[in-house]
Amino acid sequence: MNQFPSPPPHAYSQPVHRPPQQRNRRSAHHAPKKRKGKKKSQIMPRWQVIVLAALSLCLAFSLFSLSDAGHQLSSLLSKREIEKRAYEREVSRHQVKYREWIEYYAAVYQLDPAFVAAIIKTESDYVPTAVSSKNAQGLMQFMPDTFEWIAPKFDIPADDFSAITDPETAIKMGCWLLNYITKQFNGDPILTACAYHAGWGNVEGWITKYSTDGKTLTLDQIPYENTRNYAGKVLNSYAIYQQHYY
Numbered sequence: 001m002n003q004f005p006s007p008p009p010h011a012y013s014q015p016v017h018r019p020p021q022q023r024n025r026r027s028a029h030h031a032p033k034k035r036k037g038k039k040k041s042q043i044m045p046r047w048q049v050i051v052l053a054a055l056s057l058c059l060a061f062s063l064f065s066l067s068d069a070g071h072q073l074s075s076l077l078s079k080r081e082i083e084k085r086a087y088e089r090e091v092s093r094h095q096v097k098y099r100e101w102i103e104y105y106a107a108v109y110q111l112d113p114a115f116v117a118a119i120i121k122t123e124s125d126y127v128p129t130a131v132s133s134k135n136a137q138g139l140m141q142f143m144p145d146t147f148e149w150i151a152p153k154f155d156i157p158a159d160d161f162s163a164i165t166d167p168e169t170a171i172k173m174g175c176w177l178l179n180y181i182t183k184q185f186n187g188d189p190i191l192t193a194c195a196y197h198a199g200w201g202n203v204e205g206w207i208t209k210y211s212t213d214g215k216t217l218t219l220d221q222i223p224y225e226n227t228r229n230y231a232g233k234v235l236n237s238y239a240i241y242q243q244h245y246y
Contacts, residue, residue, distance in 0.1 A: 094244070190218070197231070206221070206223060
């Protein structure tokens with residue numbers, strides 16, 4: 001006889017019911033699938049990626065542009081500082097000597113003393129004994145024939161050319177000549193400077209040939225390079241003397 005009791009009928013045909021703990025563990029077993037689905041929902045759409053990439057490029061370009069603008073500004077400020085120092089040096093070289101005689105004879109002959117000072121600066125740089133390669137002499141660089149023409153008007157012997165090395169004599173005669181020229185050219189500083197340098201006959205011919213209005217000339221219209229450069233220097237000095245001295 002068997003020592004163990006027989007199992008009840010249908011013992012192995014009944015469904016097995018798992019305890020609640022088993023079902024909870026099964027539910028937890030399927031949780032990773034839910035997390036995978038959640039990760040898929042966090043993937044950024046392509047259009048957002050493109051937009052972010054474009055924004056990044058724009059930001060990078062903006063930073064580059066700002067850097068380039070800063071460099072250009074720095075270069076501009078440096079250039080202006082260099083130009084400022086160069087101008088200050090130029091002004092310091094435009095000291096006025098014999099100022100009392102310049103202002104006195106400029107008033108006598110109705111001239112701007114700044115223009116007289118500019119002519120002297122350009123002609124001789126205030127050296128009374130200056131002599132050019134063409135034998136022009138004195139502060140305002142008189143040629144011998146011009147001296148012979150004007151000297152008798154001041155009771156100076158026409159053959160005493162050495163008198164032009166006297167600063168007062170040179171300024172007095174030079175202002176008379178400038179007054180004579182400015183009356184011919186209505187006080188135009190370019191024409192007056194050109195006539196003082198190259199002769200008023202040449203300037204009258206240039207006006208006829210090159211002037212657009214029949215009255216004036218620009219620096220570019222002056223056909224002689226040395227006279228064009230001379231007039232440019234006179235105008236530059238004239239501007240400096242007007243701004244800083246008169």
